[in-house]
Amino acid sequence: MSSTIYLVLIAVVVVFGIGAVLVNRRRSANAKPVAPTPVRPAPTKPAKPVPTPLAEVTPPPATDEEAESEPEPEPEPEIERASFRTRMSKARGALTGAFLGIRSRGGITNETWDDLEEAMLRADVGVRVTDELLEGLKGRVKSKEIADPDALLAALQAEMRSRLEGADRALTFEPGEPGSPNVWLFVGVNGVGKTTTIGKLANQQIADGRSVLMAAGDTFRAAAAEQLTTWAERSGAEIVRGNEGGDPSAVIFDAIERASARNIDLVLADTAGRLHTKTNLMDELRKVRRVAAKGDGRVTEVLLVIDATTGQNGLTQAREFGDATEVTGVVLTKLDGSAKGGIVFAIETELGLPVKLVGLGETIHDMVPFDPADFIDALFQES
Numbered sequence: 001m002s003s004t005i006y007l008v009l010i011a012v013v014v015v016f017g018i019g020a021v022l023v024n025r026r027r028s029a030n031a032k033p034v035a036p037t038p039v040r041p042a043p044t045k046p047a048k049p050v051p052t053p054l055a056e057v058t059p060p061p062a063t064d065e066e067a068e069s070e071p072e073p074e075p076e077p078e079i080e081r082a083s084f085r086t087r088m089s090k091a092r093g094a095l096t097g098a099f100l101g102i103r104s105r106g107g108i109t110n111e112t113w114d115d116l117e118e119a120m121l122r123a124d125v126g127v128r129v130t131d132e133l134l135e136g137l138k139g140r141v142k143s144k145e146i147a148d149p150d151a152l153l154a155a156l157q158a159e160m161r162s163r164l165e166g167a168d169r170a171l172t173f174e175p176g177e178p179g180s181p182n183v184w185l186f187v188g189v190n191g192v193g194k195t196t197t198i199g200k201l202a203n204q205q206i207a208d209g210r211s212v213l214m215a216a217g218d219t220f221r222a223a224a225a226e227q228l229t230t231w232a233e234r235s236g237a238e239i240v241r242g243n244e245g246g247d248p249s250a251v252i253f254d255a256i257e258r259a260s261a262r263n264i265d266l267v268l269a270d271t272a273g274r275l276h277t278k279t280n281l282m283d284e285l286r287k288v289r290r291v292a293a294k295g296d297g298r299v300t301e302v303l304l305v306i307d308a309t310t311g312q313n314g315l316t317q318a319r320e321f322g323d324a325t326e327v328t329g330v331v332l333t334k335l336d337g338s339a340k341g342g343i344v345f346a347i348e349t350e351l352g353l354p355v356k357l358v359g360l361g362e363t364i365h366d367m368v369p370f371d372p373a374d375f376i377d378a379l380f381q382e383s
């Protein structure tokens with residue numbers, strides 16, 4: 001009997017054990033793998049990246065910090081107005097360097113006169129004007145009217161200013177019948193700045209309410225007419241051009257006719273500094289001058305353009321142009337890049353021509369009417 005109980009007990013234990021093993025197996029087969037505890041959630045990736053067309057790319061949203069430090073829109077840069085004071089630093093240096101030495105001496109000595117003479121010649125005032133100015137001052141020192149270096153320099157400044165006063169520097173514009181434009185001709189050797197001056201002046205005249213037409217009378221090279229066309233576009237002027245190598249007088253004549261037909265106030269006529277033909281440049285310019293006066297227009301200015309950096313050499317050429325074309329005034333260019341501001345005195349004294357306009361840079365705003373007082377102040381300004 002007891003052995004039967006043992007057998008039953010053993011059978012129960014065996015059946016229970018097998019059942020437990022089976023249940024365990026089934027459980028482990030259904031169980032999901034247990035992921036390790038993540039330190040932080042893994043980034044989720046889009047199932048399939050969608051390419052974005054370039055034009056629609058939007059910048060990532062700015063962080064608060066970025067949004068706060070977003071730069072203000074840049075203000076429009078102000079146009080720096082050309083002035084003698086801001087642009088004539090080189091010309092100033094030529095004189096004021098010497099002035100410092102002169103002032104530092106206790107009195108007026110022989111060296112004072114040597115220093116002054118040298119500085120004025122270096123500044124291109126010219127021998128004749130320098131001699132005249134210094135002779136006058138020596139007389140006043142001798143008569144004790146001037147007693148010290150400061151008074152001497154003040155007297156020189158006043159003398160130089162008075163030499164430039166009194167000239168008529170206004171550009172002549174005669175309002176007349178409609179259909180009779182004023183014509184301003186520009187002459188001068190190549191590279192002095194004729195075409196650039198026309199561009200700047202057209203801009204100023206249009207701002208003053210005049211209508212302007214440019215005549216591309218420089219037919220020496222195609223690029224000359226292209227250059228003038230660019231200035232016409234910038235300034236809002238009209239333009240008449242001819243063919244490369246064509247007759248400059250014919251182009252200018254046509255331009256005046258066009259201006260007359262359209263009631264345009266002012267024709268600005270460019271000319272060449274060189275010619276294709278063997279014709280003498282001065283003969284050609286004489287012809288241009290004659291033809292320009294023939295039609296409906298009135299030639300009221302012939303402006304000789306002189307490059308300040310060429311100094312006294314420019315004067316010899318200037319005389320030739322003056323003889324050929326009845327020059328009425330001078331445009332002195334590149335005074336910004338020159339230590340030779342004194343050339344103004346040589347031009348006015350030796351050529352007897354008024355400087356009417358001054359170029360102080362290459363952009364459309366870099367030209368001012370010549371104002372003797374401002375010019376002399378800038379020349380003598382020591383800082």
Ligand SMILES: Nc1nc2c(ncn2[C@@H]2O[C@H](COP(=O)(O)OP(=O)(O)OP(=O)(O)O)[C@@H](O)[C@H]2O)c(=O)[nH]1
Nearest residue numbers: 190191192193194195196273333334359360361362
């Ligand atoms: N710094 C400075 N440069 C100037 C000024 N005026 C003209 N220029 C420069 O001088 C160069 C010659 O100027 P242009 O206007 O082409 O001279 P141009 O007399 O018409 O020359 P051609 O047509 O060859 O006879 C250009 O590079 C101009 O930008 C000025 O006042 N200051």
Ligand SMILES: [Mg+2]
Nearest residue numbers: 194195218224
């Ligand atoms: Mg030119």
